[in-house]
Structures are given as C-alpha cells and as structure tokens.
Amino acid sequence: xSKYIFKRLLMMIPTLFGAAVFVFFLLRMIPGxxxxxxxxxxxxxxxxxxxxxxxxxLGLDQPLFLQFIDFIVGYMKFDLxxxxxxxxxxxxxxxxxxxxxxxxxxxxxxxxxxxxIPLGIISAVRQDSWIDYVxxxxxxxxxxxxxxxxxxxxxxxxxxxxxxxxxxxxxxxIDYVPIWEDPMRNxxxxxxxxxxxxxxxxxxATRMTRSALLEVLREDYVRTARAKGLAEKIIVNRHALxxxxxxxxxxxxxxxxxxMGGLVVTEQVFNLNxxxxxxxxxxxxxxxxxxxxxxxxxxxxxxxxxxxVDILYAWLDPRIRYS
Amino acid sequence: xxxxxxxxxxxxxxxxxxxLGASGAAKAQTPKKGGILNFVVGSKxxxxxxxxxxxxxxxxxIRPFYSLxxxxxxDNPSSPTDFVCxxxxxxxxxxxxxxxxxxxxIRKDVKFHNGTPMTSADVKATYDKIIFPPxxxxxxxKAFFKAVESVSAPDPTTVVFKxxxxxxxxxxxxxxxxxxxxxxxxxxxxxxxxxAKNINGSGAFKFVQEQKGSFVEGVRNPDYxxxxxxxxxxxxAISAPKLAVRVNxxxxxxxxxxxxxxxxxxxxxxxxxxxxxxxxxxSDWNCVLLATPNQKRKPFDDARIRQALTLGIDRxxxxxxxxxxxxxxxxxxxxxxxxxxxxxxxxxxKLKGYSTDMEASRAEAMxxxxxxxxAGLKVDFSNRGVDQPYKVVGTWLVDQWKKIGxxxxxxxxxxxxxxxxxxxxxxxxVSIDFNCQSVINPIAxxxxxxxxxxxxxxxxxxxxxxxxxxxxxRSGSETEQRSLIRAxxxxxxxxxxHLAVTLWWYKINPHRSYVKGWKIAPSHYLNQSLDNIxxxxx
Numbered sequence: 001x002s003k004y005i006f007k008r009l010l011m012m013i014p015t016l017f018g019a020a021v022f023v024f025f026l027l028r029m030i031p032g033x034x035x036x037x038x039x040x041x042x043x044x045x046x047x048x049x050x051x052x053x054x055x056x057x058l059g060l061d062q063p064l065f066l067q068f069i070d071f072i073v074g075y076m077k078f079d080l081x082x083x084x085x086x087x088x089x090x091x092x093x094x095x096x097x098x099x100x101x102x103x104x105x106x107x108x109x110x111x112x113x114x115x116x117i118p119l120g121i122i123s124a125v126r127q128d129s130w131i132d133y134v135x136x137x138x139x140x141x142x143x144x145x146x147x148x149x150x151x152x153x154x155x156x157x158x159x160x161x162x163x164x165x166x167x168x169x170x171x172x173x174i175d176y177v178p179i180w181e182d183p184m185r186n187x188x189x190x191x192x193x194x195x196x197x198x199x200x201x202x203x204x205a206t207r208m209t210r211s212a213l214l215e216v217l218r219e220d221y222v223r224t225a226r227a228k229g230l231a232e233k234i235i236v237n238r239h240a241l242x243x244x245x246x247x248x249x250x251x252x253x254x255x256x257x258x259x260m261g262g263l264v265v266t267e268q269v270f271n272l273n274x275x276x277x278x279x280x281x282x283x284x285x286x287x288x289x290x291x292x293x294x295x296x297x298x299x300x301x302x303x304x305x306x307x308x309v310d311i312l313y314a315w316l317d318p319r320i321r322y323s
Numbered sequence: 324x325x326x327x328x329x330x331x332x333x334x335x336x337x338x339x340x341x342x343l344g345a346s347g348a349a350k351a352q353t354p355k356k357g358g359i360l361n362f363v364v365g366s367k368x369x370x371x372x373x374x375x376x377x378x379x380x381x382x383x384x385i386r387p388f389y390s391l392x393x394x395x396x397x398d399n400p401s402s403p404t405d406f407v408c409x410x411x412x413x414x415x416x417x418x419x420x421x422x423x424x425x426x427x428x429i430r431k432d433v434k435f436h437n438g439t440p441m442t443s444a445d446v447k448a449t450y451d452k453i454i455f456p457p458x459x460x461x462x463x464x465k466a467f468f469k470a471v472e473s474v475s476a477p478d479p480t481t482v483v484f485k486x487x488x489x490x491x492x493x494x495x496x497x498x499x500x501x502x503x504x505x506x507x508x509x510x511x512x513x514x515x516x517x518x519a520k521n522i523n524g525s526g527a528f529k530f531v532q533e534q535k536g537s538f539v540e541g542v543r544n545p546d547y548x549x550x551x552x553x554x555x556x557x558x559x560a561i562s563a564p565k566l567a568v569r570v571n572x573x574x575x576x577x578x579x580x581x582x583x584x585x586x587x588x589x590x591x592x593x594x595x596x597x598x599x600x601x602x603x604x605x606s607d608w609n610c611v612l613l614a615t616p617n618q619k620r621k622p623f624d625d626a627r628i629r630q631a632l633t634l635g636i637d638r639x640x641x642x643x644x645x646x647x648x649x650x651x652x653x654x655x656x657x658x659x660x661x662x663x664x665x666x667x668x669x670x671x672x673k674l675k676g677y678s679t680d681m682e683a684s685r686a687e688a689m690x691x692x693x694x695x696x697x698a699g700l701k702v703d704f705s706n707r708g709v710d711q712p713y714k715v716v717g718t719w720l721v722d723q724w725k726k727i728g729x730x731x732x733x734x735x736x737x738x739x740x741x742x743x744x745x746x747x748x749x750x751x752x753v754s755i756d757f758n759c760q761s762v763i764n765p766i767a768x769x770x771x772x773x774x775x776x777x778x779x780x781x782x783x784x785x786x787x788x789x790x791x792x793x794x795x796x797r798s799g800s801e802t803e804q805r806s807l808i809r810a811x812x813x814x815x816x817x818x819x820x821h822l823a824v825t826l827w828w829y830k831i832n833p834h835r836s837y838v839k840g841w842k843i844a845p846s847h848y849l850n851q852s853l854d855n856i857x858x859x860x861x
Binding site: 030031032033034036037038039047048050053054085086087088092093096097152155156158159163168169170171173174175176268269270271273277278280281284285286 | 574
C-alpha cells in the first residue's frame with residue numbers, strides 16, 4: 001500500500017508539469033497585455049515609454065523561455081510571485097478567496113449529499129413507482145438547469161417574494177464575512193449559492209446512486225441475503241449501499257474539486273469573492289501570473305482529490321488491492 | 324396601462340432627481356449626521372495611487388480618503404466651469420503675469436490622517452511627482468500639465484505654478500480627481516511608489532481596511548478641514564462587477580447607490596419596483612464613442628470615404644431611439660455638449676453627418692463612395708466586448724452603414740484583445756474608440772483628434788489641424804478659443820472626417836431616496852469625496 005501511495009505521489013509531478021507548460025504557453029498566445037490594458041484601457045493617452053517600463057517591471061520583456069523558468073522555479077520554491085494587476089503576492093490574493101470557495105464547496109457538497117443519497121436509494125428501492133418517476137424528473141431537471149440560472153431565479157425570487165410578503169425586498173448580503181465573525185450573516189450569504197450548485201451536483205449523484213444501487217441489488221449475495229430472510233432495510237443499508245457508493249464517492253469528490261475553482265458564473269451571480277471570480281478577473285485583465293497560478297491550484301486540487309479517492313476505495317471495498 | 328404607469332413613475336422619479344439638483348441650497352434640508360453609506364463599484368482597484376491609475380474602480384473607493392488642491396464645486400457639479408478650493412484658501416486664484424502665474428494660499432487647518440499638518444511643501448511634492456516624475460515613476464496625467472514650467476513653495480502656505488504660456492486648460496487639469504495630495508514626508512521616507520499600497524490622506528474619511536476583491540471601508544475623519552463634515556460615520560465600497568448584482572443590490576438595499584451609471588431599463592425596473600424609495604439623477608456624460616477609420620489602410624486614406632461613413636450616421640434619430648436602451652443620448656461635436664465652448668445645434672448641423680435630412684445625407688454618402696470607386700465597400704469593424712454602450716452602438720453603426728451600401732463585419736473582442744488590435748496590431752479598417760475624461764477640460768480633451776496624440780489610432784498626420792490646436796492652446800480669450808475650436812471641429816469631423824463622433828454618453832444614477840446631498844456630475848470620476856452626503860433614514 002505504501003509503495004502504491006508513493007508511486008501515485010510521484011505521478012503527480014508530470015501531471016503538474018504538463019499543466020504548467022500548457023497554461024503558460026497558451027496564455028501567452030492570447031493577444032493583449034496587462035500594461036496596455038491598465039494604462040490605455042480608459043482611453044487616456046498612454047506614454048509608450050511607460051508601457052515599456054511597466055512591461056519591464058513585470059518581466060514581460062524577457063524571452064518566453066526565461067519567463068517559464070522563473071515560473072517553474074518559483075512554483076517549486078512555493079514562491080508564486082506577484083499579481084500583475086495589483087502587485088500583491090499571489091498567495092495573499094488566493095488565500096483571501098480560498099476560504100470562501102472552500103466553504104461554498106463544502107456546503108454545496110453537504111447539500112448534494114443530503115439530497116442525493118436518500119433520493120437515490122428511494123428511487124432504486126421503489127424502481128418504476130411514482131416516487132421513482134418524481135425523483136428522476138427532479139434529478140433530470142437539476143442536470144438540465146445551469147446552477148447560475150437557478151441562482152438568478154433564487155435572487156429574483158427572494159427580492160420579489162420578500163417584497164410581496166413584507167413590503168421590503170430582501171436579498172442575500174453581497175460582501176463576505178467569515179463564519180466565525182458573524183455566522184448568521186455568513187450563512188445567509190452562502191446558503192443560496194450552496195443550494196443552487198448543490199442541487200445540480202446532487203442531480204448527477206442521485207442518478208449515480210440509483211443506478212449503482214440497482215446493479216448491486218441484483219447481485220447474487222443480495223439474493224442470498226433476501227433468501228435468508230433478512231429485512232430489506234438491513235440488506236440495503238448494510239450490504240448493498242456500501243458497495244454501491246464507490247462510484248458516488250468518485251462523482252462527489254470530482255465535483256468537489258470542480259467547485260473549488262469552477263464556480264465562475266455562480267460566484268458572479270451571487271457576488272462571491274471566491275476563486276472563480278478571481279479567475280474571471282485575472283483572465284480579463286491579462287494577469288498571466290495570477291491566472292497560471294490559479295490553474296495550477298485547480299490542477300493540484302484535482303490531482304490530490306483523485307489521490308484521496310483512490311485511497312478511499314480501499315476502505316470502501318477491501319477487495320481492492322493496490323500492488 | 325401598466326406601461327403608462329411605469330413611464331409616469333420613471334418621469335416622476337427623474338423629475339424629482341432633477342428638481343432636487345436644480346433647487347439648490349435654498350430648499351436643502353438640514354443634513355443629519357451618522358450612518359454608513361454602502362455603495363457598489365463595478366470595477367476593481369489596481370492600486371491606491373491616484374497619480375498612476377486611470378479607473379473609476381480606484382476613484383470611487385479611494386478618493387474619499389484624499390483631498391485635492393481644487394475641485395469641482397460639490398454643490399454645483401453639473402457646471403463644467405465652477406471650481407472651488409479644497410486645501411487652498413478662498414477662491415480659486417486668477418492668474419497673474421499675463422496668465423502665466425497662479426499663486427495658491429494653502430489652508431492652515433488641513434491635517435493628514437497620521438496627524439501631521441499639511442503645508443505647501445506637500446502640495447509641491449505632489450505636483451512635482453505628477454508633472455515631473457523621475458524616470459521609472461508612472462504618471463498618467465503628466466501630459467495635462469505640459470504648460471507648467473515649475474512648481475514652487477516660497478513659504479509654508481503658498482504654492483506657485485509658473486506656466487510656459489497662458490492656457491485655459493490649467494485650472495481644469497488641477498481639479499482632476501486623481502491628483503491626490505500626498506504627504507512630502509511619506510514620499511521622502513518611503514519613496515514615490517509607497518502610495519500604491521498605503522493610504523495617508525487628508526480627506527473626509529480615514530482608511531479602515533480593504534478586503535481585496537470584496538470591499539473597502541472608511542470611517543469619518545473628525546479632523547476634516549471642512550468643519551461639520553462629513554456627515555456620514557463611514558462608508559463601505561462593495562465590489563460588484565456584474566451589472567445585475569449592482570441593480571439588485573440597490574433594490575434589496577444592500578447598497579444605496581452606484582456612482583457610475585445604469586442603462587435606462589434598469590432605472591425603469593428600479594423605479595417600478597421601489598417607487599418613491601428611488602430617486603433618479605441624470606446628466607450628460609463626458610464620454611463619447613468614436614468610429615476611427617485606419618488611414619494606413621486603403622481606401623480609408625481617402626477623405627471621401629471617411630466623409631461617407633460619417634454622413635451615413637443618423638445621429639439625431641439614434642439619439643431618440645438608442646437612448647431608450649443604452650447609456651448614450653446627446654448629439655455633439657468634439658467638445659462636451661453642455662460646455663460654453665461646445666457647438667450649438669445650428670453649428671453642428673453645418674458639419675457632415677449632423678443634418679436632420681438623412682435622405683440627403685445618405686444620397687451624398689453614396690455619391691462620395693461611388694466617386695471614390697468604393698461602392699459596396701466592405702469594412703472590418705473592430706469593437707470592444709462590453710455591452711454598454713459599445714456593442715449597442717457598434718451594432719447600430721453596422722445598420723447605419725448598411726443603409727449607404729457599406730457591408731460591415733463587426734469583430735467584437737474582449738478588452739485586452741481589443742486594445743491589442745487598436746494599439747499594436749492595427750489590423751482594422753474602422754475601430755470603436757472612446758474619449759472619456761473626468762473634469763471637462765475641452766482644450767485638453769480635444770487633443771484626442773490630433774493625429775500626433777498618443778491616444779489617437781487613426782494613423783494620420785494633419786499639419787493644419789495641429790496648427791489650429793496650437794492657436795487654441797495659446798489663446799487667452801474664450802471668444803477666440805470658441806471660434807478656433809469651431810474651425811478645429813470642422814477640419815477634424817467634416818472636411819477630413821478623421822474620426823466620427825457617435826453619441827455622447829448619458830449618465831443615469833438611480834439611488835435610494837434616503838441618500839441626500841450627493842449631486843450628479845457629468846463624469847463618473849467627479850464629486851466622489853462623499854463629504855456632503857448624508858442619510859435621511861427617518
């Protein structure tokens with residue numbers, strides 16, 4: 001097992017390096033420049049000498065290969081450099097947003113799990129009944145509906161609904177307060193994006209739970225358990241569910257990794273100052289350094305999540321042996 | 324019927340806003356002290372240094388921490404010529420020595436937030452940094468002060484600006500809201516880049532914190548030099564890049580105001596939803612979109628082609644219809660429409676492309692195209708991927724040019740790529756460009772039309788136009804300036820049609836009615852000290 005873990009850890013290096021090469025050179029192929037945008041972006045006269053000076057200060061005048069070496073060496077030394085737009089350390093900029101994105105990802109995962117597992121079980125156990133159809137419609141709607149669109153509906157619904165009920169429109173806060181400073185305000189801001197993304201996320205997991213459980217319920221050992229007279233509840237909960245959860249855990253984990261950096265539009269809809277919004281802003285302002293470090297962070301989250309999932313497999317299914 | 328009521332509600336709200344603005348101090352209520360003003364900002368802060376930045380994303384949250392030497396009159400911000408002292412004493416001084424010397428007396432009661440008193444040395448150090456920055460120190464508005472020969476501080480309360488020649492553009496340039504007064508001690512001790520990440524101003528509010536990408540907080544400065552002000556206990560500037568979030572934030576009272584401006588539809592939605600809880604202020608806006616032909620590309624080096632393109636634009640019709648969906652409205656020439664130096668309607672109508680007889684204009688345009696051998700001309704038109712008002716105006720231009728037989732292909736790109744096309748690659752036939760300034764300073768603003776200007780992308784040289792501008796710059800009389808500007812305008816927009824002015828922007832600020840004291844200015848950069856705002860929350 002320890003040999004397998006070591007091997008998997010080593011395999012992360014080429015993955016990260018490949019991503020670094022890809023993101024670095026792809027970004028440089030996009031026309032435009034942070035200095036041009038910053039100095040001439042409002043239509044003012046921009047002195048070409050000042051643009052050159054800005055490019056020099058940011059190292060953009062260096063040959064691409066040297067810029068790449070700087071990037072890789074910095075990454076290996078955990079020195080992520082400075083944001084080309086604000087001049088602040090990238091670690092500081094990311095650190096500020098990471099907390100919020102992590103909280104939304106955890107809350108959305110909780111929402112998804114709370115919805116998906118019970119509904120998936122009910123749907124499988126009551127296959128082809130009216131309740132199964134309701135659950136399937138509910139989950140297909142979740143897959144079909146983009147979470148940002150649901151987010152817009154939630155905000156408009158809150159504004160219109162509260163005005164109709166109380167005479168004054170209410171919407172969630174638009175500025176972030178950490179949960180330990182003001183839990184009520186924090187939750188009243190983040191519960192809505194968690195529900196909007198958690199619902200979509202639960203839809204996939206519900207269908208996965210249903211199909212995996214249906215498959216397991218047709219296995220010989222389940223038939224044997226039934227023949228022995230075990231209660232259906234015990235068969236499902238103790239014997240079938242644990243084995244059916246393998247693909248569900250995979251889906252939930254990958255979605256969790258996606259939520260950490262992929263809530264680009266939903267964060268904009270709810271005005272969340274998370275990693276997704278930072279991503280959009282850094283791409284929009286041609287902040288190469290910030291963008292490539294964010295991409296590397298998301299890649300790292302995916303790689304680590306996959307690694308953890310593989311380890312979890314062994315716990316969930318002892319038949320899996322790593323060699 | 325509902326629609327009629329909506330229109331009535333919007334009219335009443337706008338009317339209330341305009342009436343509030345017009346009634347002035349006579350009908351003003353007594354300001355109430357206290358409260359926190361929450362407002363939303365649709366852009367981000369690159370740094371805190373006003374001298375090097377150019378965006379309202381910095382001005383809105385940071386300007387309240389700083390003072391200026393002079394500023395536009397916060398009680399009369401719609402006037403393009405009403406300037407008042409901020410840290411100087413008395414009235415804005417008149418020039419002496421044939422208009423080449425301005426002497427300012429500095430107030431003795433101005434203190435920086437760290438407690439040190441402000442003197443003329445601080446003002447001199449600030450303007451030395453803006454006008455004569457050392458190599459490696461960026462200054463975005465250095466070009467505004469080309470006429471300045473020297474800045475001196477003969478005693479602790481006197482600052483003298485010596486000009487190389489008299490110019491009407493100097494006082495408006497001084498009032499530019501980016502010219503924050505810094506402490507000389509800070510500049511000496513910490514260097515000229517210290518203010519990019521640190522704040523020590525003398526404005527109405529003291530800096531509390533910035534949560535990057537989220538908000539900036541300020542608290543009342545009890546030592547502010549305008550005694551009794553500010554009225555607010557503090558403010559919170561909340562970053563909200565999406566327009567829908569900003570509109571909803573006002574609707575849901577998470578923010579009371581947004582200072583840049585909303586499109587007409589959002590104004591109507593807010594008024595419809597909130598009725599008299601919303602007040603709308605509106606104003607002409609010192610920004611304009613231009614269509615710039617690239618004269619390095621054939622056949623746009625031919626003035627007849629450029630004239631045809633401007634003749635094909637129905638500005639008066641566009642004003643009527645586009646103003647219902649976009650933040651553009653006013654027909655104008657090279658100068659901001661409400662300024663004394665701007666062209667009147669009769670003067671405008673003498674220019675190509677400003678006639679109300681569009682049938683005749685379009686016939687002339689088609690004849691010019693035919694004479695130039697360019698009937699059925701194809702145009703590669705570069706536009707910026709921003710809805711308001713770029714894409715709206717761009718699409719309108721495509722339609723306008725179609726009516727004179729010009730086949731336009733619009734290439735819409737995100738801002739960085741758009742600027743790369745405009746400034747570096749220059750691979751466009753015609754491009755959208757814009758002129759967006761803060762203080763209305765016609766003599767400085769119209770440099771945009773000079774081929775030699777660094778922010779002109781038409782790729783042309785026009786010695787006659789340069790000569791007229793030189794005369795404008797050195798003219799001391801407003802009558803003479805006005806007449807010269809007409810000649811300049813005729814040359815730039817009509818005879819040579821170097822650039823086509825589309826429609827001037829129109830600023831719409833719906834805000835919560837409890838926000839009092841703030842008056843709309845003709846620029847989203849102006850009147851942002853927040854020192855005269857108060858909250859009437861009952």
